[in-house]
Amino acid sequence: MKRLGKTSIRKKLMFMLLLTSSSVLLLSALGFAANDWISLRRAMFERLHAQAQIIGNNSIAALTFGDPESAGNTLASLKNEADIVAAALFSHEGQLFVSYQREPNSLPKALPKFDSGTLNGNFFVVSPIVFDAKNIGSILVISDLSHWKNRQMFHVVIGSGVFFLSLLLATLLASRLQRWVSEPILKLAETARRVSEERDYGLRAEKLSSDEIGALVDDFNGMLSQIQLRDRELQKARDQLEDKVQARTLELTELARQLEHQAYHDTLTGLANRVTFDDHLRLAIDQARRTGQRLAVMFLDLDRFKIINDTLGHAIGDKLLMQVSQRLATCIRDSDTLARLGGDEFAVLLTQLRHDTDAAEVARKLTAAVAEPVLVDGYSLHVTTSIGISIFPEDGDGAETLVKNADTAMYRSKDRGRNQCTFFSLEMNARAVRRLALETKLRQAIDRNALSIYYQPRRDTCSLALVGVEALARWHDPEEGPISPAEFIPLAEECGLIAAIDEWVLEHACREMLSWCSDPDTDVRLAVNLSPAQFIRKDLYQVIASILERTGFPGRKLELEITESLFGPGSIDVCVVLEQIRELGIELSIDDFGTAYSSLSRLKQLPLHTLKIDRSFVRDLGHDPDDETLVRTIIAMAHHLNLKVVAEGVETNVQYDYVKRYGCDTVQGFLFGKPVPYRQLLKERHNPAFANVDQVSG
Amino acid sequence: MLLLMSWPFGVEAIAAETARVERVKAAFVLNIARFVSWPAEALSERGGRLLLCLYRSNPLTEALATIQGEEVVGHRIEIGRIQSLADSGLCHMLLIDRNELAYYSSEAASLPERPMLTIADLTEADAGGQARPGILVALVRNGARIGFEIDLAKSRRAGLRMSSELLKLATIVGDESIP
Numbered sequence: 106m107k108r109l110g111k112t113s114i115r116k117k118l119m120f121m122l123l124l125t126s127s128s129v130l131l132l133s134a135l136g137f138a139a140n141d142w143i144s145l146r147r148a149m150f151e152r153l154h155a156q157a158q159i160i161g162n163n164s165i166a167a168l169t170f171g172d173p174e175s176a177g178n179t180l181a182s183l184k185n186e187a188d189i190v191a192a193a194l195f196s197h198e199g200q201l202f203v204s205y206q207r208e209p210n211s212l213p214k215a216l217p218k219f220d221s222g223t224l225n226g227n228f229f230v231v232s233p234i235v236f237d238a239k240n241i242g243s244i245l246v247i248s249d250l251s252h253w254k255n256r257q258m259f260h261v262v263i264g265s266g267v268f269f270l271s272l273l274l275a276t277l278l279a280s281r282l283q284r285w286v287s288e289p290i291l292k293l294a295e296t297a298r299r300v301s302e303e304r305d306y307g308l309r310a311e312k313l314s315s316d317e318i319g320a321l322v323d324d325f326n327g328m329l330s331q332i333q334l335r336d337r338e339l340q341k342a343r344d345q346l347e348d349k350v351q352a353r354t355l356e357l358t359e360l361a362r363q364l365e366h367q368a369y370h371d372t373l374t375g376l377a378n379r380v381t382f383d384d385h386l387r388l389a390i391d392q393a394r395r396t397g398q399r400l401a402v403m404f405l406d407l408d409r410f411k412i413i414n415d416t417l418g419h420a421i422g423d424k425l426l427m428q429v430s431q432r433l434a435t436c437i438r439d440s441d442t443l444a445r446l447g448g449d450e451f452a453v454l455l456t457q458l459r460h461d462t463d464a465a466e467v468a469r470k471l472t473a474a475v476a477e478p479v480l481v482d483g484y485s486l487h488v489t490t491s492i493g494i495s496i497f498p499e500d501g502d503g504a505e506t507l508v509k510n511a512d513t514a515m516y517r518s519k520d521r522g523r524n525q526c527t528f529f530s531l532e533m534n535a536r537a538v539r540r541l542a543l544e545t546k547l548r549q550a551i552d553r554n555a556l557s558i559y560y561q562p563r564r565d566t567c568s569l570a571l572v573g574v575e576a577l578a579r580w581h582d583p584e585e586g587p588i589s590p591a592e593f594i595p596l597a598e599e600c601g602l603i604a605a606i607d608e609w610v611l612e613h614a615c616r617e618m619l620s621w622c623s624d625p626d627t628d629v630r631l632a633v634n635l636s637p638a639q640f641i642r643k644d645l646y647q648v649i650a651s652i653l654e655r656t657g658f659p660g661r662k663l664e665l666e667i668t669e670s671l672f673g674p675g676s677i678d679v680c681v682v683l684e685q686i687r688e689l690g691i692e693l694s695i696d697d698f699g700t701a702y703s704s705l706s707r708l709k710q711l712p713l714h715t716l717k718i719d720r721s722f723v724r725d726l727g728h729d730p731d732d733e734t735l736v737r738t739i740i741a742m743a744h745h746l747n748l749k750v751v752a753e754g755v756e757t758n759v760q761y762d763y764v765k766r767y768g769c770d771t772v773q774g775f776l777f778g779k780p781v782p783y784r785q786l787l788k789e790r791h792n793p794a795f796a797n798v799d800q801v802s803g
Numbered sequence: 804m805l806l807l808m809s810w811p812f813g814v815e816a817i818a819a820e821t822a823r824v825e826r827v828k829a830a831f832v833l834n835i836a837r838f839v840s841w842p843a844e845a846l847s848e849r850g851g852r853l854l855l856c857l858y859r860s861n862p863l864t865e866a867l868a869t870i871q872g873e874e875v876v877g878h879r880i881e882i883g884r885i886q887s888l889a890d891s892g893l894c895h896m897l898l899i900d901r902n903e904l905a906y907y908s909s910e911a912a913s914l915p916e917r918p919m920l921t922i923a924d925l926t927e928a929d930a931g932g933q934a935r936p937g938i939l940v941a942l943v944r945n946g947a948r949i950g951f952e953i954d955l956a957k958s959r960r961a962g963l964r965m966s967s968e969l970l971k972l973a974t975i976v977g978d979e980s981i982p
Contacts, residue, residue, distance in 0.1 A: 162968075163968070165968055166838065166966070166968030166969055166971060166972050167968075167971075167972065169834045169837070169838075170831070170834055170972055172972055175971060175972055236837065237837050237874075237875065237876055238877075
């Protein structure tokens with residue numbers, strides 16, 4: 106059955122038809138042959154019997170009368186019968202009476218016991234001879250089989266011939282007739298194959314018959330229609346999908362491009378970001394190493410940017426950054442890299458340095474570019490930048506080291522008073538580490554109220570009477586001991602902590618000094634430093650007013666010291682704020698006067714009361730004639746502007762004599778009292794005789 | 804098997820041989836009767852019996868006793884003896900010895916033709932082959948064997964029908980022997 110499974114349906118059908126017809130033919134041929142054999146045999150026996158009977162009857166008389174001659178004649182008549190080989194008459198007693206044989210030894214010795222059968226390959230019959238109801242003898246007739254065999258053989262040959270002819274006819278018919286069944290199936294199969302090969306669902310199978318195969322063809326065509334329909338829909342959906350995919354791919358490509366740009370660029374300014382900068386720096390270092398060239402890393406930080414950002418808001422801070430970025434970009438070559446590292450930090454990579462001064466030149470250009478006032482939303486913002494520079498290979502042979510050292514150098518610039526650039530040196534590392542530690546500690550100190558206030562007396566120049574005290578923040582760290590204000594105040598300004606310190610000092614000083622300053626018998630004024638950063642706050646007035654309200658400190662006894670830089674070129678307009686503050690009764694003084702650019706005409710417009718000559722000028726009195734002239738001029742000018750003058754940092758009698766001679770109103774310095782805590786100040790109040798003063802007066 | 808008579812081997816032997824020949828003749832008579840058909844009425848009027856009559860003296864009397872009671876075509880054979888042909892009205896067969904043949908011939912001339920098979924024993928006679936008055940069948944010597952002659956024409960006239968088988972073995976005599 107398996108083998109048959111591989112053959113074609115045509116062959117199967119032919120095989121079936123042929124098997125059926127040949128089986129039927131063979132069976133019928135066999136049936137006919139058997140029937141033929143049996144009937145022929147029976148006919149033969151019947152004929153033999155008839156012959157035996159005839160011969161027997163003809164021999165009755167001869168047998169009765171014992172006439173062998175006559176009987177012999179009768180038997181001899183059998184010689185015309187070709188197939189009869191022998192015959193014999195036997196008497197009633199079974200004795201041979203007379204015989205005839207065509208060939209010798211054809212006869213048996215005795216009469217066979219059966220009346221028919223085969224004998225030595227021949228048929229025989231024995232027929233009794235009855236006369237007058239009496240058995241008078243028997244006749245034996247023997248017939249040759251060969252004749253019968255020949256007839257049988259002839260029949261077999263004819264039968265075989267007919268069989269094979271029939272088979273041939275059946276083959277011809279089968280090969281024709283099987284097409285009725287196989288043709289439609291093969292057509293259908295061919296169509297199905299073409300459909301699957303060409304993927305053409307528009308093809309249809311031809312219907313050749315209306316039978317079950319015809320129904321199958323109809324169903325197949327119906328199925329093809331369904332598939333065709335679905336194929337079309339699928340194609341449509343696929344086209345739509347492809348369009349969508351294409352559109353989405355474009356979007357994604359664009360997004361990827363943007364993301365890539367974002368990954369390597371700063372979103373706000375469009376400058377390179379830290380990743381790109383590090384990348385460029387590494388490449389540049391590799392190249393510089395190969396070619397033996399030098400390169401510079403600059404670290405820029407906008408001074409006081411945090412204050413602007415915190416007080417005016419991020420929107421303005423961002424716009425400021427964008428403008429500053431544009432300006433910075435104009436100062437460098439295309440081959441250099443300007444990056445925004447985050448916040449207000451920028452970095453510049455300068456490659457192929459030819460001279461040591463190249464980096465300094467660029468730094469100078471950058472500083473100048475930033476120093477120009479920036480107009481943002483009506484504010485004229487004055488920012489400066491502090492720059493640190495490290496050089497490859499002197500200041501480090503790796504990207505990280507170079508950046509870190511440039512950063513350190515930048516902080517050094519800040520420490521030195523900002524708006525300048527500093528080249529890295531090895532000793533800076535230690536300072537940088539300390540700075541970081543200090544910043545952490547300072548934050549903790551503010552949070553824990555660990556700062557304290559010292560008060561330094563201010564005395565009348567002539568009478569040396571106590572006319573005021575300046576409240577100064579002091580920081581005593583449990584581990585490091587006292588930390589100089591010169592160290593932690595700039596740090597606090599840089600970290601944005603200065604406002605908190607200022608307010609804390611103001612409020613606590615007001616509380617401590619309240620009773621003293623409210624005493625109608627004394628006229629002592631409290632001076633508190635106010636960082637310029639405070640003036641960018643729009644609510645400065647409210648802050649000060651609320652402190653006065655909370656503490657009950659009288660405004661007219663309060664003096665706020667502000668630095669000169671507040672009024673520098675391009676500085677924000679503080680006049681309104683100062684006017685508001687003055688309305689509280691507060692007097693305003695310029696601290697550290699002479700260290701920055703101050704336009705005298707501008708000073709004139711401001712509601713000021715006092716100028717404080719910076720200690721750096723006082724220090725050299727008696728040594729430096731320039732400074733002496735300057736101090737003298739300041740005093741004269743201040744008086745001309747109707748301002749009182751305070752000399753700071755008076756430590757020697759020479760200095761005291763000089764300022765006294767030129768009419769300085771009040772003095773302040775170690776010579777007249779160091780900054781001391783409130784308790785100690787109270788003691789000294791009741792003991793106004795100062796040792797130093799005595800010396801002076803003495 | 805019919806054997807020839809053979810002389811002489813003493814008196815006893817001759818007597819035995821004579822008896823055997825007589826028995827053969829008796830068998831011949833019986834067998835011939837079997838090949839002859841009588842008209843139906845001739846047989847039925849005797850009550851189903853076939854009457855074999857001996858004409859006057861006959862040496863076969865003793866031998867014929869052996870066939871007494873044999874059946875021929877369903878008819879039992881009875882043996883009787885008549886002294887004159889005039890008494891033969893009931894006989895179906897009449898057996899005539901050679902010695903009585905002259906006397907019979909004298910009577911037979913007036914005999915009406917009726918279905919009675921007359922058989923004469925001429926085996927001792929010298930001449931044969933000719934018709935004799937009133938004799939339908941004659942037993943004759945045929946070489947070493949016994950044969951018989953049949954007067955077919957006369958038989959037909961008498962209303963007897965001879966079987967063709969019988970005729971094959973017989974010698975036909977009489978007027979119509981040569982048609």
